Amino acid sequence: MPEIHADWHAVPEAARGATVALGNFDGVHLGHAAVLRAAHAARPELTLAALTFEPHPREHFRPEDPPFRLTLLPAKAQALAAQGVRTVFALPFDARLAAMPAEAFVEQVLHQAIGARHLACGADFAFGHRRGGDVAFLAQQCEARGIGLTVVPPVVDEGGPISSTRIRRALQDGYPDRAAAELGRDWEVRGTVFHGDKLGRELGWPTANILLGRHLEPARGVYAVRVALPDGRVADGVANVGRRPTLGGDPVTRLETHIFDFAGDLYDQEIGVRLVRFLRPDATFTGLEELKAAIAADAAEARRVLGAE
Incomplete structure (x- = not known):
């Protein structure tokens, strides 16, 4: 540094x-x-x-x-x-x-x-x-x-002059890949993992939850992500940016990330979640079984996208 x-x-x-x-x-x-x-x-x-x-x-x-x-x-x-x-x-x-x-x-x-x-x-x-x-x-x-x-x-590309404003707009519109091309790297949100209600764990999809804080809020929905872990490793995962409408809604937007093939305790540690590809908008499901099935489909799609990168 x-x-x-x-x-x-x-x-x-x-x-x-x-x-x-x-x-x-x-x-x-x-x-x-x-x-x-x-x-x-x-x-x-x-x-x-x-x-x-x-x-x-x-x-x-x-x-x-x-x-x-x-x-x-x-x-x-x-x-x-x-x-x-x-x-x-x-x-x-x-x-x-x-x-x-x-x-x-x-x-x-x-x-x-x-x-x-x-x-x-x-x-x-x-x-x-x-x-x-x-x-x-x-x-x-x-x-x-x-x-x-x-x-x-x-610096100009086919979209015109590269600027922070343009990159923000790309993220808000659900195009993290466009933002990455203009940043020269994937856009990353860093935050400290906090204790949630452990619902993801009950559903079989444990998540590391962070708040956006003063970061820009990107398009709400599901993303294929890579996660910078505290020990320096980078792992693939699937993440949701949103306010959990199926569960009654949250007052603030959170970033919930399921890290593939990971076992460990990340509570109170800082991670960086790098948005690679937007998979689908936020959605409301009729119940937990439908939510669970959607997460499984999202995870499979994220693995496919990240494997092809």
Whole structure:
């Protein structure tokens, strides 16, 4: 994992002087990877760092909105590390930072606090109070301070520019395979396994249950999945995202995963559930026997899909 620095007022000297990629990096998708590569290519002799904001500015300005995050900070940091990032500046996005003028952000944060030697960002990067600073403004400010800047055009595929917004829409529409193509990996929800009502075990299909928390809610229904286990193994499985309508309904959406050929206790441990393929929408069954039969059919289909991957 990279070093994570949250307090820009107290950046250690060893973390200063990096080449820094700027952005929210939600999902760390292929477009973000291009920005990170550009930051490294410009100054390969320097430590590669990423500067991001926690929470995402949208969470600060619109806290009543449903959760929409693709990656929370630990997963984001791990994905950034996989792209060669050694230092993550995760700046707390609060009212004070939101009110900081763009020029002050460049001078106080980028120049003085973290001592950035080179910056890279996407062409649509905007920052400062009311997003008052765009890439043209950033270029002017960087030149005045002797900081290099690379502006990276969007990465485009047949569907257009790759973006976090587009990936969220693909997941909400039930296309995790499309999201994976744009992320460069399967989308994963991480959470701590909690004690449920043990109904799955009674039905012969024990499940590891986690809550989505601040993650985006994908299309409700059944998925073929791969599960990152606490011991580092990855196992195949079948999962349901939903509120259990057959059982009277839950107030919050849960992710219930049956892990194939697994015996063990995962309670109070963190797992990562990677959505591979959407199999069918959420459904209501007339009783437990019909539910049990549907789970068996879903499991067989998930095994077939994952075996063919």
